[in-house]
Amino acid sequence: MSNPILKVENLHVNFNTYAGTVQAIRDVSFDLNKGETLAIVGESGSGKSVTTKTLMGLNAKNALIPDNSRLIFKDRNLLDLKEEEWQSVRGNEIAMIFQDPMTSLDPTMRIGMQIAEPLMKHRKMKKVAALARALELMKGVGIPNAEEHINDYPHQWSGGMRQRAVIAIALAVDPEILIADEPTTALDVTIQAQILKLMKELQKDTGSSIIFITHDLGVVAGMANRVAVMYAGKIVEYGTVDEIFFNPQHPYTWGLLNSMPTTDTKVGSLVAIPGTPPDLLDPPTGDAFASRNEYALAIDLKEEPPFFRVSDTHYAATWLLDERAPKVTPPVQIQRRWERWREIQGQEAQS
Amino acid sequence: MWKYILKRLLLLIFTLFLVVTATFFLMQIMPGTPFTNPKLTPEAIAQLKSTYGLDLPLWQQYLNYLIGAAHGDFGISFQYQNQPVSMLIGQRLPISAQLGAQALVVGVIAGLFMGAASARNKNNKIDGTLGIISTLGISIPSFILGIILVYLFGFKWPLFPVSGWGDSFSQTILPTLALAMSPAAITTRFVRSEMIESLSSDYVQLAKAKGLSAKEVVNQHAYRNSMIPVLTLIGPMAAGLLTGSTLIEQIFSIPGIGQQFVLSIPSKDFPVIMGTTIVYSAMLMVMILITDILTAIIDPRVRLQ
Numbered sequence: 316m317s318n319p320i321l322k323v324e325n326l327h328v329n330f331n332t333y334a335g336t337v338q339a340i341r342d343v344s345f346d347l348n349k350g351e352t353l354a355i356v357g358e359s360g361s362g363k364s365v366t367t368k369t370l371m372g373l374n375a376k377n378a379l380i381p382d383n384s385r386l387i388f389k390d391r392n393l394l395d396l397k398e399e400e401w402q403s404v405r406g407n408e409i410a411m412i413f414q415d416p417m418t419s420l421d422p423t424m425r426i427g428m429q430i431a432e433p434l435m436k437h438r439k440m441k442k443v444a445a446l447a448r449a450l451e452l453m454k455g456v457g458i459p460n461a462e463e464h465i466n467d468y469p470h471q472w473s474g475g476m477r478q479r480a481v482i483a484i485a486l487a488v489d490p491e492i493l494i495a496d497e498p499t500t501a502l503d504v505t506i507q508a509q510i511l512k513l514m515k516e517l518q519k520d521t522g523s524s525i526i527f528i529t530h531d532l533g534v535v536a537g538m539a540n541r542v543a544v545m546y547a548g549k550i551v552e553y554g555t556v557d558e559i560f561f562n563p564q565h566p567y568t569w570g571l572l573n574s575m576p577t578t579d580t581k582v583g584s585l586v587a588i589p590g591t592p593p594d595l596l597d598p599p600t601g602d603a604f605a606s607r608n609e610y611a612l613a614i615d616l617k618e619e620p621p622f623f624r625v626s627d628t629h630y631a632a633t634w635l636l637d638e639r640a641p642k643v644t645p646p647v648q649i650q651r652r653w654e655r656w657r658e659i660q661g662q663e664a665q666s
Numbered sequence: 667m668w669k670y671i672l673k674r675l676l677l678l679i680f681t682l683f684l685v686v687t688a689t690f691f692l693m694q695i696m697p698g699t700p701f702t703n704p705k706l707t708p709e710a711i712a713q714l715k716s717t718y719g720l721d722l723p724l725w726q727q728y729l730n731y732l733i734g735a736a737h738g739d740f741g742i743s744f745q746y747q748n749q750p751v752s753m754l755i756g757q758r759l760p761i762s763a764q765l766g767a768q769a770l771v772v773g774v775i776a777g778l779f780m781g782a783a784s785a786r787n788k789n790n791k792i793d794g795t796l797g798i799i800s801t802l803g804i805s806i807p808s809f810i811l812g813i814i815l816v817y818l819f820g821f822k823w824p825l826f827p828v829s830g831w832g833d834s835f836s837q838t839i840l841p842t843l844a845l846a847m848s849p850a851a852i853t854t855r856f857v858r859s860e861m862i863e864s865l866s867s868d869y870v871q872l873a874k875a876k877g878l879s880a881k882e883v884v885n886q887h888a889y890r891n892s893m894i895p896v897l898t899l900i901g902p903m904a905a906g907l908l909t910g911s912t913l914i915e916q917i918f919s920i921p922g923i924g925q926q927f928v929l930s931i932p933s934k935d936f937p938v939i940m941g942t943t944i945v946y947s948a949m950l951m952v953m954i955l956i957t958d959i960l961t962a963i964i965d966p967r968v969r970l971q
Contacts, residue, residue, distance in 0.1 A: 371875055399879075406877035413875070418868040423890045423965060432886070433876045468966040484876065 319346035320524055321370075321492060322387040328365050329379040335596045336379075339365040341548040347492065352518065352525040354535040354556070356571065357545035360592050363528045366545075367494045370526070371411055372401040388492075407437040410490035412514075415501040416477035420469040426480050427453070427465035433487045452483040457513060475506035482513065489521055496528045511538055532575050536560060541628070544568050547593050547603035554629030561656035564623075564631035566610045569649045602634070610635060610643050670970040671959070678951045685947045686735060686940065690728055693936050700744045700934040718744065731940070740944070741937030745930065751941040755923060759945060761831055762910030762922035768838060769845035770907045774900055776846070777853020782884065784854065785861030796854060803851025809913040812844035816917065829919040841918040845911055849903050856899050860892035867891075894965045901957030905950040909942075 328340035340362045347353050357363050368374045370386065372393065386393040393404065410433075413419040420429060430452055431445035440448065446465065453461035456479040469477055478498065485493055495514065499507040511534065518525055527538055535542055536556065543553040544567065552565040563569055570588035590607035593599050599606065605615035612634050614620075623636035634640055644650070701711050715721045718741075719730060734741060740751035784796040819840060820828035827837045864870060865888050873887045910924025923942060930938035962968045 373871065373874055402877045402879055404877070406875055411872075411875045413868060413872055415868060419872045421869040421873065421887050421891065422967060423894075424887070432873075432878070436877055436882075470967045481872070484872070 318349045320349045320388070321347040322385070323347075323370075324385040324387065326366070326369065326384045326386065327381050328362075328369055328374065328384075329381075330375065331377045331379060332596075337595050338598055339548055339595060340369070341595075341598065343545075343548070343550055345543055345550060345553065347524050347526060348540075349491075349524055350518075350522050351540040352527055352538055354527045354529060354539035354542045355545055356529060356532060356535060356542055358530055358571075358588075358592060360547075360595070361545040362548040363530075363545055364496060365548075367411065367496050367526070367528055370409060370492075370494055371405055372396065372398075373405075403437070406433045406485075406490070407488050408490055409492045409494065410485040410488070412478075412482055412485045412493065412495040412498045414497040416474050416481050417501065419481055420477055422469055425466050425468060426472070427467075430480065430483045430487055433484060437488045449483070449487070452487055453480070455517070456480070456483045456486070457509075458483075474502055475509065478502060478506075478510055479513065482510070482517070486517060486521065486523075490523055492524050492526065493518075494526045494528070497530070498527075499534060500529070500531070507534070514538070532560075532571055544571065547598060548595055549603065549632070551604065551633070552629075552631040554625065554631075557656075557659065558626065558629040561652045561659060562625065562629070563649060563652065564625055564629075564636055565604075565633045566608045566635070566645075567604045568631070569645055570607075572652070573646055573648050602632075610645075612640060667962075667970055671955070674955050674958075678948070678955070681951060682944060682947060683732075686732065686944060687728075689940055689943045690731060693934075693939060694724065696934065698934055700936065702934075718742070735940075735944070740941040743930075743938050744935045745933050745938070751937045754926065754938065755941050755945060758921060758923040758926050759910075761920060762915070762924055763908045765838060765841055765845065765914075765920065765922065766904075766907035766910065768842040770849065770900075770904050772842060773846035773849030773907075774853055776850040778857055778896075780850070780854040781857025782861055782889070784858040785865060786880070786884065788862060793858075796858075800851040800854040803847045804855070806847070807913075808844050808848055808911065809917055811847050812841070812914055812917040815840045815844055831918075831920045831922075837918075841914050841920060844917075845907065845914050849907065852899070852903070853896065856896055857892060860895050861888055864888040864892040890964060894961060897957050897961050897964070901953045902950060905946070905953040908953075909946045909949050 323343060323345050326340050326343040327338070330337040330339055343362070343366065345353070355363050355366060365374070365378075369378075369380070370393075374380075380394055384394060388404075388408070393401075396404065420426065427446050427449045430449035431440075431442065434440045434445040434448055435442065438445075450461055450465055453465065458464060458476060458479055464472075469480075472480070478501075482498075498514070499510050502510060514525070515538065525538075527535070529535060539556050541553065541555050542559040543550045544559065544565065545551070546567050552559065552563065552568050554562075559568060560572070563572055567588070573586045574588060576585060588607055593603050593606070599616075600619075601617050602608070602611070602615040602620055605611040608615065614634050618634075620632045620634045620637075622630040622632050624630055625636070635643060645653070701714055706714070712721070719727060722730070731741065738752060740755075743749045743751055743754055746754065780796050780800065784793045784800075787793045816828045819825045826839050827834070828840060830837050861884075865884075869891075870883055870887055873883045878886065910922045910927070912924040912928045914920070915922040915925040923945070926938065927942040929935075930942070958970065962970045
């Protein structure tokens with residue numbers, strides 16, 4: 316599994332604004348392995364979207380990325396690319412699925428043509444050939460009677476169908492990395508499941524790696540191999556999907572898992588993490604989550620926690636894992652998850 | 667589509683009927699009479715009135731006018747005896763229309779380029795310079811610019827003729843520029859704001875994510891989308907330009923219809939006032955119809971029915 320196609324190292328992204336410098340991404344590092352799905356989870360403003368925009372080279376002009384930040388893809392640092400070089404990466408080697416299918420298709424261009432566009436750009440295909448391939452792609456993403464609909468305009472389609480078209484655009488040139496920025500957030504729940512299933516099937520066929528951005532842990536469980544939890548511009552915990560779901564260590568991950576409604580959740584008792592994310596114009600010293608964290612230690616306010624190793628694949632940045640830290644009892648629901656984790660571990664040891 | 671256009675044309679005729687009616691009765695409220703020459707004896711005035719049918723009861727005058735207008739007969743000018751209004755308009759309108767069309771083409775094309783350049787260079791020097799130019803263009807009246815152009819290119823560096831019409835194309839250049847400035851400036855501002863909105867839209871983000879260059883993004887996606895609202899601006903603008911500009915025609919001594927329209931008001935030349943009003947109204951409505959048709963062609967979400 317350790318065959319990274321993309322290595323993100325010490326990524327910092329700052330934005331100069333009138334109010335000051337917003338530190339949107341504060342030292343993020345992760346690897347993306349070939350063929351895997353990495354979910355990046357976090358609430359609004361945690362830096363998920365800036366991460367994806369940086370990976371596409373589509374940040375706003377006021378973005379500042381320090382020189383020691385590196386995005387290594389195919390033996391080169393993407394951050395060194397000139398705009399023209401980026402254009403041969405974007406939509407070709409790294410493609411993106413956008414959040415809102417209602418607004419991300421050009422309302423004045425026929426859908427077939429919109430799918431054909433990246434083929435004409437990157438594969439230098441002629442219009443007729445590109446449209447023929449677009450038709451195949453439309454069938455591939457499950458558009459019924461694609462022949463009749465290739466000349467439709469976006470407004471003639473439903474949201475779910477449009478998201479299929481957006482996926483077809485992203486897959487048109489077989490990208491090695493697919494970035495999906497909350498691809499199901501704007502869709503009905505029933506359609507969400509269809510789109511997720513489609514993405515999994517397509518990944519199996521194409522073998523591309525997916526970075527799946529979401530704030531919905533429920534979606535992550537069925538999609539991802541590994542999960543990175545982001546908070547205030549940093550990754551606070553990462554591990555395999557089982558490790559994050561059943562052996563979470565960071566109190567923020569606990570909070571996220573507990574805010575996820577389950578079938579046991581009583582009516583009118585949705586759980587939320589108290590407080591709001593910190594202001595990234597002036598991030599707090601120490602652990603950024605400390606002020607919202609009922610398990611915070613004194614040191615959390617002074618010093619930033621490093622990553623503590625939980626297993627070879629699982630790391631969490633919380634002082635609770637330091638050997639000097641007092642043993643805390645996590646919320647009941649998390650204790651139950653830990654029990655389940657021990658069962659899984661036991662079963663694996665037996666077999 | 668054709669059914670829709672036919673429906674709109676019928677509506678246009680009905681609207682014109684309302685315009686004719688309103689203008690006809692408003693003119694009756696206007697104080698004074700067309701025959702103010704002190705040399706005219708009461709007998710002569712009575713004679714003139716009967717010649718032009720002004721001695722008939724009002725409702726009959728109105729009916730006569732309607733019947734005449736339906737047959738393309740808009741009466742005879744009071745000022746220029748024996749000149750039918752249709753002939754007067756027929757001679758002068760094409761001159762105004764040519765000047766207006768030239769100004770429209772120059773103004774809109776300049777506006778499209780400057781607006782797009784401004785939007786693509788948002789908040790830098792190019793945008794700032796174009797912003798100043800378009801603000802000046804909107805705030806300087808066209809006759810002032812006309813006079814400046816006459817001074818610069820007719821007097822200081824005599825490159826172009828400064829007056830007249832119909833002898834050479836070069837005569838049309840200065841008035842065209844003077845007339846084109848305001849539409850160019852307005853179009854620039856409008857295209858800029860529409861383009862900025864379009865460039866920040868999700869579909870442009872997606873187009874960039876496809877790997878298209880900035881130029882391809884603008885030409886293949888942003889332009890078409892920002893043109894939709896711009897069209898609604900150009901329609902009425904075209905009607906205004908094609909029906910003549912009084913001041914520009916005055917400055918450059920162009921025998922257009924704009925000049926005629928204004929002159930006919932103080933002299934109470936009712937048939938000419940009526941005729942030019944009808945022409946302007948019809949032009950405006952036709953332009954709005956054309957705008958609607960073009961919008962439906964560019965924007966697939968709009969269906970004419």
